[in-house]
Amino acid sequence: MKCECGGEFEPYLEEIDGISMDCLKCNKCGKILYTSEQMKDFMSMKAMIKKTTTKRKIIVLGHSYAITLPKSLEKIGLKAGQRVSMKMTGKKTLEVKFGEEGEEKKEEVAEEEK
Ligand SMILES: [Zn+2]
Numbered sequence: 001m002k003c004e005c006g007g008e009f010e011p012y013l014e015e016i017d018g019i020s021m022d023c024l025k026c027n028k029c030g031k032i033l034y035t036s037e038q039m040k041d042f043m044s045m046k047a048m049i050k051k052t053t054t055k056r057k058i059i060v061l062g063h064s065y066a067i068t069l070p071k072s073l074e075k076i077g078l079k080a081g082q083r084v085s086m087k088m089t090g091k092k093t094l095e096v097k098f099g100e101e102g103e104e105k106k107e108e109v110a111e112e113e114k
Helices: 036-052 071-076 100-104
Strands: 009-016 019-026 059-061 064-066 085-090 093-097
Touching (some): 036 071
Antiparallel strands (some): 009 019, 085 093
C-alpha cells in the first residue's frame, strides 16, 4: 500500500498502552496506519485485558505453587493441558507465554518440579 508521501506502508509492531499492536508504517515519513481489522483486534484485546486483569492468590499444589487463570482466557486460545513458557521480566514480574510460540520452544521448557 502506498502512502500519500510516496513511501510504502510496511508491517510494523507498535506498542500502545502496553499492548503490542500489528500496524502499518510508512518507510519514508513514518506515518502509522491501522487497517479496520487491526483496529478491531486492538479493541477486542483492550476489552480482554480489562476482563482478565485480576488479583489472584498463589496456591500450593503438591510441591509447586500455582495460580488459577480466568476461564475467559479461552477466548484468546488458552486451553487446559497447554504448555506455557515463563520468564522473569523484572524483580517482581513474570511473563507467561502460551500459543504457537510456547509450543515451538517446548524442548527448552524445564519439566515441572517433581
Ligand atoms: Zn509516508
